[in-house]
Amino acid sequence: MNKFLLLIAMLVFSSTLSAQSLMNNYQYEINLINEKNNKIQVSFVPPKNNLKEGKFVMPKLIPGYYDALNFGRYISEFKAFNKKGENIAVKRLDTNTWIIPNLKNVAKITYEVSGGWEHLMQKISSAKSPESMFKKDSVFVINYNSLAGYFEEIKNRGYTVTVKKNRGFYASSALDYISKNDTTDIVSAKDYRRLVDAPVLYCVPDTTWIKIGNTNVLVSFYSKEDQSYSKTLSAKIEKILINQQAYLGGKLPVNKYAFLIYHEKIPKGMMGDGLEHNNSTVCLYGSETLDKLPEALMGIASHEFFHILTPLNVHSEEVQNFNFLNPILSRHLWLYEGMTEYATIHMPIKQHMITMQQFLKNIEGKIKGMDGFNNRLSMTEISTNAIKMQDQYMNFYQKGALLGLCLDIRLRELSNGKTGTQELMQMLIKKYGPEKPFRDEDLFNVITALTFPEIRQFFKDYVETGLPIPLKESLQKAGLDYRESTKTVIEINNPSTAQLSLRKAWINQ
Ligand SMILES: [Zn+2]
Known part of the structure; x- marks a missing residue:
């Protein structure tokens, strides 16, 4: 009954958004099925405009990380096409920006995105990074700052993203993904900042929902070592969150929150990193076995969740x-x-x-x-x-x-x-x-x-x-x-x- 009502609400919501999107939105399509050589195919239709020229931007920096990451370096084969499907010559200005002439005539832009993993492997020994995009085994960790950009001249527009994905894969995210069919999901975000603020974990689901006061919390886990571990982790997270709730005066200032946790087996010791967002956290862990993971999770998950206070609710x-x-x-x-x-x-x-x-x-x-x-x-x-x-x-x-x-x-x-x-x-x-x-x-x-x-x-x-x-x-x-x-x-x-x-x-x- 509840599910049914929710579905109707979503359909009404999504049809309103798609009617708007024909005019004003960035309409992205991301293909996770035909991924080749660790590269993902991305295309988008720019918002309707009258511009003689447009400057397309991939982020140099993102909120929460205080170092230049230059996400443009993962982009290749950047091409623009007019309505007839003819190629329009584009100029790459530098690592993160492209100039597209006659933007008003551009019907589609396509490019490929490589995973940030190998590069980051060199930078931080054996670590992936929670702000990058990568594919490993049967999982995609997607941060939209790696995949999507915007035109300097057309900011503050909505985003509709259609994701082509493997059958059986589930999108864990703070945003609501609407399943169109077995292999297609659609998600919308109010603007670029909010799109980037909601990473997604795509894999066969190992998920557990917990409820803390009025807050629905999703714990989504991926590890090659164990496909049903989210329950164990969520028990630990629940304990931290109940204490955080009491510490914060009895109420958590968010309605929905998602922990997206990726684990990989590494030979010795343990490593972990997390990146906070308004309604979610990406945590990456490496360890030999899973038994110490719940304990290790406590420090990172607790820190990242406390970011709901600042900068998320208090910032300049x-x-x-x-x-x-x-x-x-x-x-x-x-x-x-x-x-x-x-x-x-x-x-x-x-x-x-x-x-x-x-x-x-x-x-x-x-x-x-x-x-x-x-x-x-x-x-x-x-x-x-x-x-x-x-x-x-x-x-x-x-x-x-x-x-x-x-x-x-x-x-x-x-x-x-x-x-x-x-x-x-x-x-x-x-x-x-x-x-x-x-x-x-x-x-x-x-x-x-x-x-x-x-x-x-x-x-x-x-x-x-x-x-x-x-x-x-x-x-x-x-x-x-x-x-x-x-x-x-x-x-x-x-x-x-x-x-x-x-x-x-x-x-x-
Ligand atoms: Zn922090």
Whole structure:
């Protein structure tokens, strides 16, 4: 009954969209069946236009990755055709852009896309990358930033993508794929940013749905080693999400979420990477066996899911109007990555999932992790120059997380325990949300106005100027002793009532 109603709703929705698409949309077709030499055939009909010339763009950068990835390098055999099927000569300007003359007469554009896998194999030893497109064995991991582009002159248009796929393959994604027949799916996205924001895993399904409050969560898994493992993984994910929900005040700010998890057997050790999106996360894992996977998943899945707070619900104009070719980076990576990583280490202690000793070990891990970086640089500067400062950027996951800890304790101190970073994030979500960005230069003043005047100086000193973060002083306030010579953190003997009450407010211990 429910399924039937859903189907009718989808049909009405899709026919409205396709009527529009004849006029204004990008109409893409992707063929996963005739894939040859690791290359996928792609074609599209441009939106109706009157342009003498068009500049076609493949992304140089994408949201969530702070390095130039140049997706144009995977494109070959780029051709344009008029209504009669005649070839129109195109000019490739550089890696990521093409000039198409007489765009108004172009009826179709075709090209081939190679998988990003082999290249990335060389770059990161034996790793695939969660923002690339690749095919392996019987699975396709598709990120549309690898497959689709846009015209500089025709932005903010809808996308309709028809996917030709193997019989039996299922599309796992945050977007709703409509099955036209056994080998054809159709999906629509409001614009390019939203298309790129929803990767898809195509394979014979091993999927489990869980419900957390009002949020429907899809756990989709692919491994050559095990075709029915999503249930095991979803039990672990469910436990994390229930705790994250409680940590976030009882409600998750999304209705649907998808974990797309790919596993591959590697000889020794374990590797993992994830990339967050508004309503999904792609996680890639390599390990010898599956038994340690649920545990390893906890760290990455937890971090990526916490991104639903920021940048997804709290972000600047630079993120909202992301320029895929020449992006201006926001100055607030301390927020997007630092605060996300802080929530990832703070939530387990606050929710009584780990012991005090484990929590202190995690803090020590971050302190040691800071070692390889220049800790006197302005975080604002590293943020806006992240592409050039790749050697410093990873410090947002170390020092950035510890900055979050210091901010949390400072806020608890000023508010008599009432307000910390959890409450701050809720206030910011309320003020902004997914479609309302903040101005980059305003954020520190906004947070100060929402909290305490003293907080402006905190940001000036530790984010803008780059003074060493006040770790010893902050931990002391919660009755913890940070010994800089040994980089260890221990509980002090006989803490005062004030220290104990701040500790209680901060980590519920
Ligand atoms: Zn992150």
